[in-house]
Amino acid sequence: METQEFRRHAHELVDWMADYIENVRDLPVVPKTEPGDIRNRLPGSPPEKGEPFDSLVRDFKDLILPGMTHWNHPGWFAYFPANNSPPSILAEMLTATIGAQCMSWQTSPAATELEQVVMEWLRRMLGMPEGFTGVIQDTASTSTLVALLCARERVTEYTFARRGGAAEGADRFTVYASTEAHSSIDKGVKLAGLGLDRLRRIAVDDHYALVPDALEEAIGTDRAAGFRPTCVVGVIGSTSSSALDPIRPIGEICRKHSVWFHVDAAYAGTAAVLPEKRFMMDGIELADSFVFNPHKWMFTNFDCSAYFVRDVDALLHTFSMTPEYLKTARDAEVANFRDWGIQLGRRFRALKLWFVIRSYGVEGIREIVRRHIALAEEFAGWVDAHPGFERMAPVPLGLVCFRYRPRGVDLDDSNLDGLNRALLAAVNDAGRVHLSHTVLGGRYALRMSIGQLYTTRAEVAEAWRLLTEKAKTLGRSDS
Numbered sequence: 001m002e003t004q005e006f007r008r009h010a011h012e013l014v015d016w017m018a019d020y021i022e023n024v025r026d027l028p029v030v031p032k033t034e035p036g037d038i039r040n041r042l043p044g045s046p047p048e049k050g051e052p053f054d055s056l057v058r059d060f061k062d063l064i065l066p067g068m069t070h071w072n073h074p075g076w077f078a079y080f081p082a083n084n085s086p087p088s089i090l091a092e093m094l095t096a097t098i099g100a101q102c103m104s105w106q107t108s109p110a111a112t113e114l115e116q117v118v119m120e121w122l123r124r125m126l127g128m129p130e131g132f133t134g135v136i137q138d139t140a141s142t143s144t145l146v147a148l149l150c151a152r153e154r155v156t157e158y159t160f161a162r163r164g165g166a167a168e169g170a171d172r173f174t175v176y177a178s179t180e181a182h183s184s185i186d187k188g189v190k191l192a193g194l195g196l197d198r199l200r201r202i203a204v205d206d207h208y209a210l211v212p213d214a215l216e217e218a219i220g221t222d223r224a225a226g227f228r229p230t231c232v233v234g235v236i237g238s239t240s241s242s243a244l245d246p247i248r249p250i251g252e253i254c255r256k257h258s259v260w261f262h263v264d265a266a267y268a269g270t271a272a273v274l275p276e277k278r279f280m281m282d283g284i285e286l287a288d289s290f291v292f293n294p295h296k297w298m299f300t301n302f303d304c305s306a307y308f309v310r311d312v313d314a315l316l317h318t319f320s321m322t323p324e325y326l327k328t329a330r331d332a333e334v335a336n337f338r339d340w341g342i343q344l345g346r347r348f349r350a351l352k353l354w355f356v357i358r359s360y361g362v363e364g365i366r367e368i369v370r371r372h373i374a375l376a377e378e379f380a381g382w383v384d385a386h387p388g389f390e391r392m393a394p395v396p397l398g399l400v401c402f403r404y405r406p407r408g409v410d411l412d413d414s415n416l417d418g419l420n421r422a423l424l425a426a427v428n429d430a431g432r433v434h435l436s437h438t439v440l441g442g443r444y445a446l447r448m449s450i451g452q453l454y455t456t457r458a459e460v461a462e463a464w465r466l467l468t469e470k471a472k473t474l475g476r477s478d479s
């Protein structure tokens with residue numbers, strides 16, 4: 001493609017991008033697509049000769065777009081958000097244009113130094129104590145795996161990697177997380193080679209937060225049985241219900257038993273920009289590592305996961321690997337982020353974060369997050385006030401868990417599960433809003449997660465209207 005042609009197409013696509021942002025609310029949130037629908041419409045073999053760019057764009061619009069789920073639709077209430085924002089999109093364009101590879105300082109000095117600056121900004125924005133140093137990882141899953149690998153190193157006094165990945169008693173390392181903690185912890189424990197049966201799932205209270213006494217007891221039992229407690233993962237904002245594990249008592253237990261304390265705040269971390277939500281971080285100075293995802297609630301394109309550690313050397317001991325061809329004259333003076341995680345090659349992710357923070361300002365980010373939380377509180381109020389609905393968990397942030405429970409009809413939990421499954425399908429089927437579900441305390445619950453950048457009260461009210469309307473229809477046919 002000649003530069004002139006690139007310029008013309010780029011301008012056209014930017015116009016398309018702006019139209020998309022303006023009009024995404026008119027598209028169905030989730031496509032009505034069956035497995036294979038898209039693939040069957042695409043040729044099985046690549047073109048021998050290059051095709052005109054216009055036909056690529058046409059096929060993107062006609063074949064690909066109708067098969068996309070619109071996470072940046074204002075009616076997006078499923079899972080947790082995966083936001084972007086105009087400044088973030090523009091930064092991604094620049095990043096793609098430069099095509100930088102940011103594995104070490106030398107390979108992209110500004111990328112390394114900007115990453116250091118924005119991670120320090122984030123540390124201050126979240127009110128985290130000094131002494132934490134940040135690095136951008138791709139996802140929270142990777143960050144948690146990194147934490148588990150560091151924990152495994154530390155429990156062997158940093159000899160695990162030096163011995164080529166072997167340690168006395170490595171089959172006896174144990175990891176602890178609540179029954180509500182994310183599946184990425186199971187995956188990390190598995191990938192770190194610790195063995196899934198070494199992951200101890202700790203009981204939660206009736207707010208779905210980890211019970212510290214149960215943690216301490218489990219660690220004690222394991223110690224007595226000759227296991228080596230290695231890592232505890234605390235969760236701020238669990239995936240099912242945004243439950244807040246009590247960080248301080250967990251941290252104190254970890255200190256007492258010299259266990260690595262990793263805090264997973266993938267979704268909720270962004271809310272720590274609000275002074276009134278800082279309470280959930282109380283005790284964070286006791287953590288060894290902390291992760292949250294700007295790609296969830298901080299309007300930064302996927303992927304961008306902010307990982308903080310207290311002891312950078314733990315990362316370096318675990319991941320540093322410098323063959324001759326990667327050595328540079330500046331290695332002693334600079335941070336080489338390839339030594340701070342799993343991958344060698346790294347994207348330039350700091351740029352989009354920098355664009356987002358500077359465009360909105362910390363106050364601007366606070367306002368949006370506050371608005372989301374206020375909408376969730378209002379929605380929770382509607383649920384609480386409606387005799388046919390019940391709330392299933394507290395609402396500390398932007399997520400409301402609830403279920404339909406029609407009055408005057410005697411339904412057991414399994415009937416209610418079925419009814420709510422049908423309700424979710426009916427509400428989502430309209431294509432205007434999209435919610436997801438979970439299971440809390442063994443019962444099916446609907447999840448209304450409010451955190452999409454463009455969501456307004458109108459979409460939240462529309463979701464509630466659909467829920468009550470469809471519930472009435474279903475409730476009647478059921479009774």
Ligand SMILES: *Cc1c(COP(=O)(O)O)cnc(C)c1O
Binds near residue numbers: 237238239265
């Ligand atoms: C979303 C989420 C994750 C996984 O995040 P990825 O960045 O997709 O790996 C982990 N933990 C919690 C609590 C989450 O909400």
